[in-house]
Amino acid sequence: MIKIIVADDHELIREGLRKVFSRESDIELIETAKDASEASEYCKKYDVDVFIVDFNMPGRSGLELIARLKSLKPKLPVLVLSMMPERDVALRAFKAGAAGFVSKESAADEIVVAVRKVATGAKYVSAAVAEHLAGTIGSKDLEVAHDALSDRELQVVQLIASGQRTRQISEQLNLSISTIATYRRRISEKLNVRSDVEITRYAIEHGLAK
Numbered sequence: 001m002i003k004i005i006v007a008d009d010h011e012l013i014r015e016g017l018r019k020v021f022s023r024e025s026d027i028e029l030i031e032t033a034k035d036a037s038e039a040s041e042y043c044k045k046y047d048v049d050v051f052i053v054d055f056n057m058p059g060r061s062g063l064e065l066i067a068r069l070k071s072l073k074p075k076l077p078v079l080v081l082s083m084m085p086e087r088d089v090a091l092r093a094f095k096a097g098a099a100g101f102v103s104k105e106s107a108a109d110e111i112v113v114a115v116r117k118v119a120t121g122a123k124y125v126s127a128a129v130a131e132h133l134a135g136t137i138g139s140k141d142l143e144v145a146h147d148a149l150s151d152r153e154l155q156v157v158q159l160i161a162s163g164q165r166t167r168q169i170s171e172q173l174n175l176s177i178s179t180i181a182t183y184r185r186r187i188s189e190k191l192n193v194r195s196d197v198e199i200t201r202y203a204i205e206h207g208l209a210k
Helices: 011-022 036-045 062-072 086-096 108-119 127-136 151-161 166-173 177-191 196-205
Strands: 002-007 027-033 050-054 078-082 100-103
Touching (some): 002 011, 002 108, 011 108, 036 050, 050 062, 050 108, 062 078, 062 086, 062 151, 078 086, 078 108, 086 100, 086 151, 151 196
Parallel strands (some): 002 027, 078 100
């Protein structure tokens, strides 16, 4: 039996995955977490075979959560789900320690296949992700401005695009207002934008908005 935990801040996603896995005789969903804090606690509390993580978690980013889970249990396979374009998050997720990446738009069957694959200790990469990763090796033509963003800067872009102000972002990320201001300046330089409106427009145009 493959024991799993799902961490996603959307109740509909959590319940949808619960229904998906309830149909599988070899997979047992032990618990669902609504945020990174719960996910970390469940990781320490339960011994599971696969941890499924939403890339866009509130508070601590999905990348930070992957790192946290891997620090708690280095051998635990982490499967990442995301609504963001595969080209923009797959490589970041794998670098953070993920064992697999699946788009939330994927069919339920693919998510089940991915869980079984990473549970064996193997990596799971969809055909679309594999094609992108192979196609971008050594290629400058497919690079975009936001490739230059750090993981934290990307997270700040998403929060700005969701309508949050500097103070709200600083509170959510537990960082000082001056630190967030520094991130904003770097983002503006890297994306060649001047305002929150332009940052939001860029995020929407490139599928970065949550």
